[in-house]
Amino acid sequence: MGSASGLLFSVLCLVFVIRSAGALRLSTPLSTPANDTISRELFFHLEELARIVDISYCVGTAGLGIAKPFSCASHCDDDDFNDFELVTAWNTGPLFSDSCGYIALSHPPSRPRILVAFRGTYSLANTIVDLSTIPQEYVPYPGGDDDGATSDFLAPRPADPPKCTNCTVHTGFYTSWLHTRKTILPQLTEAINTHPSYDIVLVGHSLGGAVAALAALDLRARGWHPSVTTFGEPRVGNAALASYINARFDISSGRPASRYHRVTHASDPVPLLPLAEWGYAMHGEELFVSAPALPFAREDIRHCRGDEDGSCIAGSDAESAGRGVPARFRFWELFFAHRDYFWRLGLCVPGGDPKDWYRKYPKHGDDGGEGDVLDVDEL
Template structure:
């Protein structure tokens, strides 16, 4: 079964790309802000508050960073060194591509890139995970079963023993995830990606951590679920990083949700959702799947939102946020892709407006 697919598909028409080498490194868990305990037992900062302009700007930048992943995979031209692509790459002149990957042919498997963000930009090792392109393949993955959540053993990876004891010495042993299971397709996608990501991040950590670089994980759609699993594994290994996802599906059961809340509490995991996006409602809760905190909900359906259109939600599944919607699969092509920008188009920014007009009424004219 091919992992780069799921109900969370992304475009029919957007050109994509195959990429080449890229990037790098690790980030510390930031101290949590003042929090409020929710009914689910998880915590959230400033419940139902609209976000600050600075946080909005951060999310908007990350949406462009993850959108660049759609230049990876056939038939797109990919990403080249130092950090060049048809999409937003020119907006990040201090980025250095370390590695890009596409673990399978055409529209399947795991895709993404690793890059270093150097000054004057924020010092980061960025790992970005792409979503899926094929609606058909995405729907097929609904049949994928559950799998017990067990972090993949480090014995198959490069020697990371230098980091293993950091967590236990400073904060106590990381607890096991008892009774946890996840979507098998997501686990397989991360397994494939990890063969590329883990050794590279290991090397980058050794080189750049002492220089103040932090690990930034970002993903859209299926890539959001994979970014979440990656963040968990890094945390279990004693690495400290931050995860931000857009349109992330439910990863696993309630036990796994609680485990994520424990290891990656706010503000170390930001799960951004959008009104009418069906993917955060998948796989269905009646199958035993449940989200984790902390959700940021874009209340405005059309592009472009403002800070007043984005608020923090309560608990794991706030009934006033994404959980209040219905899974209208037609919105895979619009609301699921509209996160601060329309994601999934590996084209220059100026072309987006032209294509909106040329493709007709089935491609609604929403602002950029």
């Protein structure tokens, strides 16, 4: 069944390559961006979150995993994580859309946070097939999700959650979150009740970015105020859902939103999928990495305007089409551009990626050279 679906998707992609190579439509014309480079503080904040989400790839890894107080085979021994405490890790398995991740506490003197990291999928084939799933109606706060819960720390249920009119969502992403929240909601709620002054921070890569987006909407509906950072997040739903995300996180084209960052990378096909021709759309607050390969400099990352800025990932699609294949169909980039977000994400090996790109990002000057030490607790 999986191979048949993959073959069908490949055939459809070839059709769209032929149709799209001649004329790609962008919602915003290609333009030369103004001085919209991200701040030095945000640059190192994103680098830290990339390491945090990379650790999630140790969950579900045979013989490795992640353990209390906070240890794993990857970057858990970094000095920046000395004040971290693992709350729980989960792995719903491939039958439930391959959802893995962990919840951790970041205690003082580090920045006080409740961190929820959502892992991407290990199976590149499943990623592509999942992206072709038919959408379903999106319900912001479906009833019955807490049925059978016995914890004393139940999440608050809003009496009148905001409605999402005409919204549809990718079925696989939505299913992944529905199964995940039944697993993590009691522990997450207890952590929030125990540490009410801690910030709630959600971070996800790839499929995990889509699940983080849906989780953020759910937590927001419950009266909590999470901040969200995703790397290589695919299109979660239709234009109505994208507008709903913009509204719930106060995202506008004229003012950067501090509580949501959607990081994309040039040539990464996943933020351009599922296809707009299938009714999917991007939401706003995109941060675009224009550098083709690691390591990045701060000047390589900029704020984008609107939902589909032609000078960011949407324009990357048009530029790559001029070289023969649009970015959204460059599936070999699932090994490279889609994983290259400060680190090459997805490798749970001792010390992280063998090339140690992270050593290019010391807590020093803007370009990784010598300079004033960056205090990440000020971010």
